[in-house]
Amino acid sequence: MIEEIGRTTEGDVMINVGPQHPATHGVLHLVITINGETIKKVEPHLGFIHRSIEKMCESLSYRQFIYVTSRMDYLSSHINNHACALCVEKGLQVEIPSRAQVIRVLMDELTRIASHELWWGAMAMDLGAFTPFFHAFRERESINDIMEETCGARLTMNYMVPGGVMQDIHPNFQRRVKDFIRLYKSKVNEYDELVTGNIIFQNRMKGVGYLSPEDAISYGCTGPPARGSGVSCDIRKLYPYEIYDQLEFDEILETGGDSFARYMVRVREMNQSIRIIEQLIDNIPEGDFQAKTKAVLKLPKGEFYQRVETARGEFGVYIVSEGGTTPYRIKFRSPGFSNLSALDHMVRGSKLGDLVAMMGTLDLVIPDIDR
Amino acid sequence: MFIVKYIKEVFSGLKSLAIGLRLTLYYFTHHKEIITQQYPDNRETLNLPERFKGEVVMLHDENNEHACTGCTACELACPNGTIKIITKFDIATDGKKKKALDKFVYHLELCTMCNLCIVACPTDAIKMAQTFEHSVYDRSELTKILNKPGSEIREGVE
Ligand code: SF4
Ligand code: SF4
16 A cells, blocks of 8 residues: 555546635645545645736835735735845845834734634634634734734735834734733633643644654745754744844744644744743833835845744745846745645645645645745 | 543543533623624724724815825835826916826725825825725726815915
């Protein structure tokens, strides 16, 4: 049986999952080869939501292109915007006021919690539990309300601009974030009660979808899928940007390498984000929220690269400038694309019913993969 | 031995199910903790934060005057070509020709609510409105002229 895996033989059936399927989190098309209930091969077909964002950016100025990146990984839009802003700042060589830095980190971490929160609900829904979804959305909603008050949007923020942030934080911001922390801490036990401690859930997660550290590295996995296999890859720790080197937080590593390890990484990461927010929320320095920049930004000739840690892994922005007002070429390194490539390896030989659960633990956001 | 293990598993599974269901039952009986909003029934009481980006509007005061000089800074800042500024020449009282705004054309269907035009405007003539129910029957209704008919530029705005 084992040597047949990955090869089509007589008796194999090819089935299509998606592009529009309730379990695929967006328009991802999987062509699955199965023998009985055993998966032999999974081929993801991409391109259903390709918007040619990289090409689009070449005709937009350095202020304008940032908003497009909110539409890639829409659950980490702040962090995507942050990467672009940092990359442009690298080229401009501007100093960002410390107030802006703190606000940016606060927003990033709130986004991370919101994203993991949504993933947690969707993950449980993939396994057939519907209630956790609403519990997760309750907490996520209060983050969205905070964002709405300060940035004016709930998903596609466009709040980080080269030089700082677009607007100062709302006067209510600190109070509401503290309210959220209190709410989160009172509700986080419910998560364990409802899902993590459930034996049925654990049996479906443990020992399924094993990804060894070597494979995680060779497939280019980053973020929770890699850290679930024990590969240390947190950009906030390894290549600190902004003020992450002054903050106290742990990089979450699990060694299981299975679906449950990836699950635990995200759940524990939320607590670390809360820890970061708690350190900063009372210490937002006074001052400007934006550095003075020219109305028309021009990057010097050269290449600039900036990577950040989004909720899904390493996100990179690569700008090639010819010295003009628009980039010559922009390349985004999106975490979802590399994580998806490990899916085939992960599911080979396991049962069809576990496929959706394994996809869930990769936390795929399809617009991020397709761009 | 296998049977015992199997039965044990079934019971521990049931137990953890019951723990989860206890929480569901708790919320079932505690309506106060439910935060679902009854939209659209709560339209009247719905309060959106003042920064909410719903649609670009032009501010007019009670004399039907606005602050837009027709400088096209917003048009240049917009990534999507949402704004089109059409200017005209006014004859001022001293007989000089002066550039002024004729029509501020705004294509709501192209707007991504990125706020860049608002930031770019030197005279704060435009702002974001908190509307969000934008559905219409025909897309031509989404193209709007933001300056009101007969409106003029406010005295002293350069
Ligand atoms: S909000 Fe953005 S997309 Fe909309 S008109 Fe202003 S600049 Fe253009
Ligand atoms: S709205 Fe503001 S930026 Fe746009 S043309 Fe008028 S004055 Fe200029």
